[in-house]
Amino acid sequence: MRKPYMRIPYTDALAAPTIIPKSANALSGAVAALHEFLVAPSASSPSGRHPSTAVLTGAGISVASGLADYRGARGTYRVNKTYRPVYYHEFLNKHEARKRYWARSFLGWTTLHKAKPNASHFAIKHLNDLGLVQSVITQNVDSFHSQAHPNLQTIELHGYLRSCICISCHEELPRDTFQDELARLNPAWDAFLREILALGALDTEDPDERHARGMKTNPDGDVDLPGAPYTTFRYPACPRCLTDPPLTANGVRATVEVDSDGAWVPTSTAGILKPAVVMFGESIHHSVKAAAEKMIDDADRLLVLGTSLATYSAWRLAKQAKDQSKPIAIVNIGGVRGEDAFFVDLDPNQKGNQGARVEISTDELLPILVEQLRSSNVQATHEAPDYVAKTQGGSIFKDMLS
Structure with a gap:
């Protein structure tokens, strides 16, 4: 009997948010509320130091970089109702599923690879420079955080696409190297990719326009081509396992x-490379989970940016902060999973110091917030603590199950 697929949570629109405080409906009021949230004194902060803030981010902050999100108004789960990610158990056990995954990823990698961090990522860096943000936990796999603020402690909760990792020996292989091998093993696909790049079919950020050109663009560097001959696609074996099984x-x-060309064949019992991300049906490695929890423990408050918290791994971190009675601010377009519970006990007259809920895009809001904080002479800096999972290598991803 075929194993039933796990249900993808919260694919329909969530309830519209209640803006907190009410003045945060306007951009100026939202900036003022977040200013108050970040600088208001905290009982746990040492005298003379700004309260420390942990930031939790999701796909919404990368939309301005040209990447898709999941549950936004034009997110994958909203506009492409037939989309279903490749599940970990499928990838692990089915040669055909791996062909499909790598074919689609081969087409989508160019878009992700040339995309760059946007104003939201750099604003987080500036908030760290001002001594207000001490750590970042991201659900995103685009590595924009590490590019924009390499010195700010960052946990990539769901891994990263910049590398592949061997399921057998856990060795990492740079995705650029892997992409070159995919091109070599699949010359017809490579020619097709060059053709669609020349036509600009992957240049537009408009999902409707891409769909009109015969493509459905999904998160995580995945391009869907209806009717594409995925069964012809080939992928390489892990070089280390090939040399030393x-x-x-x-x-x-x-x-x-x-x-004869170096493509993995299904008579093999090892040497399968997967993206160094937590696939649907995997779990986050215990060391990554522990490091993220410690970031919440060590912070005075939590700032949530560009995520609906639909994924349990992210929601539980916000719940952890709430259980510790830490102020929470959420900036997201659209509803957030169980968000009312995060603000239920706020003083109705508070100005943002106890919490805030804002529905304005982060790339519009955060740069203005940074400039206001600078103009108000917020200049103190501090060193971020050294977390265990500061640099995530292949060993962190060897046992992930959901």
Whole structure:
């Protein structure tokens, strides 16, 4: 019997938010509320130091970089009702599922690779420079945070697309290198990719325009081509496993075989490369989870940016902050999972110091907030604590199950 697919949570629109405070309906009021949220004294902050803030981000902050989100008004789950991600157990067990995944990813990688951090990512860096933000937890796999603020402690909760990782030996391979191998093994697909790039079919950020050109663009560097011959696609084996096949759990040497061009063949029992991300149906490695929880523990407050918190791994971190009675501010276009519970006990007359809910795009809001904070002489800086998962390598992703 086929294993039933896990349900993707919250694919329909969530309830519209209640803006907090009411003045945050306007841009000026939203800036004022977040200013108050970030600088208001905290009982847990040492005298003379600004309260420390942990930031939790989602796909919404990368939309301005040309990437899709999931549950926004034009997000994948809203405009492409047939979209279903490749599940981890499928990828692990089915050669055909891996062909489909890598074919679509091969087409989408160019768009992700050339995309750059936007004003939201750099505003977070500036908030750190001002001593107001001490850590970032991101659900995003685009690596924009590490590009925009490499010195700010950042946990990539769901991994990253910049590398592949071997399921057997856990060695990482740069995605650029892997992409070159995919191009070499699939010359017809490579020619097609060059053609659509020349036509500009992947240049537009408008999902309707891409759809009109025969493409459905999904998050995480994935392009769907209806009717595409995915069964013809080939992918390489892990170079390390090919040279030195690992031992299996029962002590037998694994088999890693390739065809005459170097493509992995299904008679192999090891050497499968996967994206270094937490796929649907995997779980976050315990060390990543613990590091993210410590960031919440160490912060005085939590700022949530560009996420509906539909994913449990993110929602539970906001719930952790709430359970610790820490102020929470949420900036997101559209509703957020269970958001009323985060603000239920606020003083109706508070100005943002106890919490805030804003529905304005982060790329519009955050740069103005930074400039206001600078003009008000917020200049103190502090060193971020050294978290265990500061740099995530392949070993962190070897046991993920959901």
